[in-house]
Amino acid sequence: MSMSSHINELQKKHAELSDKVEHFQRKPGVNTLDIAALKKQKLILKEEITRLSS
Numbered sequence: 001m002s003m004s005s006h007i008n009e010l011q012k013k014h015a016e017l018s019d020k021v022e023h024f025q026r027k028p029g030v031n032t033l034d035i036a037a038l039k040k041q042k043l044i045l046k047e048e049i050t051r052l053s054s
Contacts, residue, residue: 003052014042017045
């Protein structure tokens with residue numbers, strides 16, 4: 001897998017997590033810890049994308 005395709009995969013996963021976070025934030029009664037865990041995963045992916053892009 002080339003570096004650019006790996007970065008693209010990470011960006012897709014990041015976008016999917018963004019959609020999940022948005023979806024869960026709109027649902028009443030969703031555990032805020034679950035949302036926080038998704039946001040943490042998103043941040044880890046974003047940091048990895050930034051590191052690999054530099």
